[in-house]
Amino acid sequence: MSRVDIQHVTKRYGTFAALDNVSITFNDGEFFGLLGPSGSGKTTLLRSIAGFIIPDEGTISFDGEQVESVPVHRRAIGMVFQSYALFPHLTIAENIGFGLDVRGVAREDIKKRAAEMLAMVRLSGLEGRYPRQLSGGQQQRVALARALITRPKVLLLDEPLGALDRRLRQEMQVELKDIQRETGITAIFVTHDQEEALTLSDRIAIIDQGRLIQVDAPQTVYERPATVFAANFLGDANVFRGTPVAEGLKLADGTVIATLKPSTGAAIVRPEKLRVAGGHKKAQGNSIEGEIIQAIYSGASVTYRIRTKVLGDTPLLAFIQNQTGEVLATGALVTASWDPEQTIPVDA
Amino acid sequence: MERTAKLYLGAVLVFLYLPIVVMIAMAFNRSALYEMPFTFDLVWFKALAQNDRLLQASWNSIWIACVNAAIATTLGTLAAYAFARYDFRAKRLLQILLFPPITIPWLIIGTSMLIFFFWTGIGRGLHAILLGHVALSLPYVIVVVSARFANFGPQLEEAAASLGATPWQTFWRITVPVLLPGIIAAGLFAFAVSFDQFVISYFLAPPGTSTLPVEIYTSIRKGFTPEINAISSIIILFSMGLMLIVARNYKFGGDN
Numbered sequence: 001m002s003r004v005d006i007q008h009v010t011k012r013y014g015t016f017a018a019l020d021n022v023s024i025t026f027n028d029g030e031f032f033g034l035l036g037p038s039g040s041g042k043t044t045l046l047r048s049i050a051g052f053i054i055p056d057e058g059t060i061s062f063d064g065e066q067v068e069s070v071p072v073h074r075r076a077i078g079m080v081f082q083s084y085a086l087f088p089h090l091t092i093a094e095n096i097g098f099g100l101d102v103r104g105v106a107r108e109d110i111k112k113r114a115a116e117m118l119a120m121v122r123l124s125g126l127e128g129r130y131p132r133q134l135s136g137g138q139q140q141r142v143a144l145a146r147a148l149i150t151r152p153k154v155l156l157l158d159e160p161l162g163a164l165d166r167r168l169r170q171e172m173q174v175e176l177k178d179i180q181r182e183t184g185i186t187a188i189f190v191t192h193d194q195e196e197a198l199t200l201s202d203r204i205a206i207i208d209q210g211r212l213i214q215v216d217a218p219q220t221v222y223e224r225p226a227t228v229f230a231a232n233f234l235g236d237a238n239v240f241r242g243t244p245v246a247e248g249l250k251l252a253d254g255t256v257i258a259t260l261k262p263s264t265g266a267a268i269v270r271p272e273k274l275r276v277a278g279g280h281k282k283a284q285g286n287s288i289e290g291e292i293i294q295a296i297y298s299g300a301s302v303t304y305r306i307r308t309k310v311l312g313d314t315p316l317l318a319f320i321q322n323q324t325g326e327v328l329a330t331g332a333l334v335t336a337s338w339d340p341e342q343t344i345p346v347d348a
Numbered sequence: 349m350e351r352t353a354k355l356y357l358g359a360v361l362v363f364l365y366l367p368i369v370v371m372i373a374m375a376f377n378r379s380a381l382y383e384m385p386f387t388f389d390l391v392w393f394k395a396l397a398q399n400d401r402l403l404q405a406s407w408n409s410i411w412i413a414c415v416n417a418a419i420a421t422t423l424g425t426l427a428a429y430a431f432a433r434y435d436f437r438a439k440r441l442l443q444i445l446l447f448p449p450i451t452i453p454w455l456i457i458g459t460s461m462l463i464f465f466f467w468t469g470i471g472r473g474l475h476a477i478l479l480g481h482v483a484l485s486l487p488y489v490i491v492v493v494s495a496r497f498a499n500f501g502p503q504l505e506e507a508a509a510s511l512g513a514t515p516w517q518t519f520w521r522i523t524v525p526v527l528l529p530g531i532i533a534a535g536l537f538a539f540a541v542s543f544d545q546f547v548i549s550y551f552l553a554p555p556g557t558s559t560l561p562v563e564i565y566t567s568i569r570k571g572f573t574p575e576i577n578a579i580s581s582i583i584i585l586f587s588m589g590l591m592l593i594v595a596r597n598y599k600f601g602g603d604n
Contacts, residue, residue, distance in 0.1 A: 073509045078511075079507065087504060098511050102521070
């Protein structure tokens with residue numbers, strides 16, 4: 001249970017900067033998601049905290065104590081690997097007890113603690129099995145129990161649920177969150193799955209090209225993204241670009257859309273904030289006329305792709321709650337409208 | 349079609365095992381000239397017990413093969429570990445250099461070793477034979493153990509480190525046990541390469557010292573005696589027994 005402090009960390013491979021002057025503080029007991037595309041540097045950051053990668057510049061501290069020069073095995077971390085990395089030649093009990101065994105803890109105590117951990121991950125009775133005899137979800141739990149038995153300062157998870165199928169993943173998300181709450185451990189996990197990041201995290205960092213794009217609570221990152229990249233990476237977004245004017249943003253065709261705050265040249269609106277009505281008529285708030293090029297009915301909601309003059313090839317995306325049971329047909333002329341407060345200025 | 353296949357299989361087994369079976373049978377036949385009818389007798393085993401030269405050569409062979417297996421397996425496993433886990437200059441070149449010794453005829457390697465050992469003052473003798481065998485079996489060991497490393501990424505070792513294991517603990521408690529099937533296979537390979545080795549041993553053996561293959565060759569030139577059948581039978585039964593134990597405990601190419 002610790003605070004992890006990253007200050008000005010840079011890691012280069014040749015001329016490529018995998019991490020570019022990253023500073024971030026992970027608070028005590030926080031469940032923190034590092035979200036970014038592959039190659040963004042999120043895994044490099046996680047492995048730097050673990051000690052597998054030594055940064056070229058900057059400091060990493062656990063509770064104020066610098067650890068850059070501390071080798072992995074003395075950092076008091078716990079790590080869960082995407083492939084689980086269970087030891088194939090050891091039983092489940094031996095796998096879970098490994099961290100205590102190498103510290104010279106007495107056999108009886110190891111047995112007791114391993115049984116406790118197994119109970120926590122609801123796998124009691126499987127002590128004598130070997131990893132290959134377990135399902136993916138069970139192996140995942142063993143990996144978690146093994147990482148937590150030494151009471152590490154920080155738990156690091158590398159795409160922890162990536163290898164599981166969708167149903168199991170959702171189940172494990174709940175369980176992982178519960179265990180993290182119970183133990184109160186600081187946990188940092190890497191994912192490229194936005195839903196996973198939103199569900200699990202107390203805070204999210206969006207990472208791209210070795211830089212932090214935004215660090216905030218999931219709701220803030222979603223509702224108030226800082227950049228076009230953040231908006232697109234976490235959820236879907238309609239992006240408008242133009243010139244800043246007093247009222248908001250002036251688009252290429254002269255349309256002015258009002259924004260929440262003064263913009264610097266780009267603004268986004270989430271597809272579910274749009275209203276779509278048949279015909280071309282001025283609606284309240286911001287509105288744009290267009291033509292439906294695709295309507296996807298999925299029961300509870302309808303997704304429209306609308307061609308507009310101002311967005312050109314990029315369709316305007318609208319998610320509409322199915323309240324009336326009616327679906328607008330492809331080819332219909334429509335007006336999409338939304339509130340200025342939902343028009344969030346972002347950095348390009 | 350199936351008939352042809354069975355016939356083919358039968359022919360292969362006959363050509364492979366019949367000479368061995370005949371040899372073992374003749375070790376127990378009283379006649380020195382392979383005369384029939386077969387009369388069971390242990391006379392050649394008794395004669396073998398008196399043949400100090402053959403026994404000494406056998407002992408030399410076994411001793412060299414065991415020490416060679418131990419040394420080559422240790423060095424080779426460490427080399428395979430370095431190839432698998434570290435990046436260094438000329439790594440690729442060194443890996444490529446592993447293969448020529450396997451394909452260069454032993455006669456040529458033997459000649460060059462003889463010249464080199466003579467020139468450097470290492471000379472001839474059991475120590476020279478052992479040195480030659482280690483050099484010869486090292487590439488086999490590295491290739492066999494590296495194959496095991498190929499489906500064993502660094503994650504297990506990283507996991508051990510993250511759990512607090514020192515590099516030493518990680519090596520002995522994770523790396524070695526996971527590699528063990530490969531290490532055992534490599535050790536048997538090294539044993540066989542040495543135990544079978546004739547050419548290099550022949551070149552490096554000074555007068556009065558020899559290994560079993562060299563001694564068998566020398567005796568055959570002087571005139572064949574069935575004592576050789578006797579010692580060969582013992583060795584065949586021993587090595588087949590060993591291989592059967594290994595084959596029972598390890599699936600080919602699989603995990604454990």
